[in-house]
């Protein structure tokens with residue numbers, strides 16, 4: 001579902017070597033949360049993960065997919081999202097539902113970022129981070145993995161979610177004073193401003209001395225990449241014996257996508273056909 005509010009917009013500062021992007025995820029939030037029993041804090045985490053994902057993808061210069069996976073020792077067992085270069089995103093959180101606070105949710109996170117170009121080599125980086133917030137975890141990721149000073153800021157009131165990413169350009173790493181200046185400026189930005197003003201209003205208020213050059217905005221939308229073919233491959237990889245025993249017990253194999261809740265049903269005949277042509281499909 002497309003929503004006119006849901007956009008990503010990149011920008012550059014004119015007098016400092018800093019690039020950035022802002023995202024508004026308002027319209028897609030209901031779809032992202034639909035069918036999951038997320039607590040308000042879990043909703044916030046999944047929105048933050050998706051926003052970070054979209055923001056990171058906005059700097060991608062190639063066609064492909066960026067995915068995030070966070071596994072922790074806190075209450076969050078798995079937090080994952082992906083976003084392609086057309087800004088189609090999805091996300092999922094699995095937790096023990098014994099919620100206390102964001103810090104307890106996020107203990108000893110193992111963050112995995114994967115870049116899958118449409119053509120070429122897949123690139124993956126895994127960084128352990130222990131921080132009280134997801135924003136800090138992503139900042140630590142860029143610091144450790146990419147040596148790129150990066151700041152994230154997320155704000156949500158449940159109905160509306162806004163995210164900001166700022167990054168010091170790689171060739172300008174030594175400009176520590178400039179970066180400190182940006183950090184101080186960002187601390188003056190109120191959550192309320194991000195939620196109530198338009199992007200250009202609060203960006204201008206924040207960086208009116210540095211100057212902001214805005215690039216064209218692009219729509220972002222929830223969408224799932226699951227397919228019947230994908231589940232067919234999964235069934236084949238489980239093996240004929242395993243699938244036959246499910247058919248024997250239940251009459252059919254029912255699978256459901258955890259991201260979008262689409263159900264894929266395979267009856268006895270589907271399964272027979274699948275395994276008779278299985279060697280073909282498995283190799284695709």
Ligand SMILES: [Zn+2]
Nearest residue numbers: 224226257260
């Ligand atoms: Zn799906």
